Amino acid sequence: MIPVNYFLILSIILFVLGTIAFFVKRDLITQFMSIEIMFNAANLAFLAFAKSAGSLDGQIIVFFVITVAAAEAVVGLAIILLIFQKKKTIKSEDIKLMKG
C-alpha cells in the first residue's frame, strides 16, 4: 500500500507549482487555471487525510469543493469574457482600475 505521506508531499509540490504559475503567467485565463491546480492540490490533501483517518467526511468535503469550484469557474470565466469585451485585453497588468 502506498503511504499517505507520498500523497501529502505531492500535494505540497502541486500547490507550490500552482502558486508559481499564478505569479509567472501574465494572462487572466492561465492564472485562473493555476488557481484550479491549487484547488486540486488541496483536494488531494483532503483525500489523503480522509484515508489516513479512515473517514468519509473528507471525501464529502472534496465533493463540495469540486461543485463550488465549478460554480466559481463559470462566474470567473464570464467576468474574464466581460473584461475582454470591454478592454480588448486579458493581460493582468493592463487591468489596474476598478472602474473605467
Next chain:
Amino acid sequence: MAHFLFFLLAIICIASVLGMIISKDQAYNALFLIVAFVCMGGLFGLLEAPFIAAVQIIIYAGAIMILFIFVVMMINLKKGVGQEKKKWTIYFAVVIAAVLVVELVLTVKGALEPASSAALEKLGSPTDLGRLLFTKYLYPFEITSILIIAALVGAIVLVKKRDNE
C-alpha cells in the same frame, strides 16, 4: 504495482503542470491542465475514492476545461500573451514559493505518520458516500444546488448583450 502507478501518475501530473508554466499558448495550457486533472483523478482512485475520481474526471477534466477552452476560443488572441518584461515578478514568485514550501512542510510534518500504520480498513463505497450525503450533509447539499443556480444566472446576466449599448 500500486507504487508504480502512483509514481507514473505523479510524474505525469507534475510534468504537465510544468509544461503549463513553460508553454505560452493558452490552448496548450488548457490541454496540459486536462492531462493533469485526469492524472489527479487516477490518484484519487488510488486513495480509495472511486466516486470522487469519477467526479473529478467528469466535472474537472470534462465540464470545467470545456468552459476554459470555449473561452480561449472566444477570446482568440492571435499570438500568445508573452512574458512580463519586468523580471522581478519571477524572483518574487520564487521567494513566495520558497516561503510556501517551508510553511507547508512545517505544517504537514506534524501530520505525517509512520509508514507502518498504513493498514486500514476499507473506506466506504459510493453507496456509503451517497447515504452520508443525503443524511448528515443534506443541508449543505441543497445549498450547493442553490449556489449552482445562482452561478448559472449570474454568468448569463454578466455576459448577456445589453440592449441599450
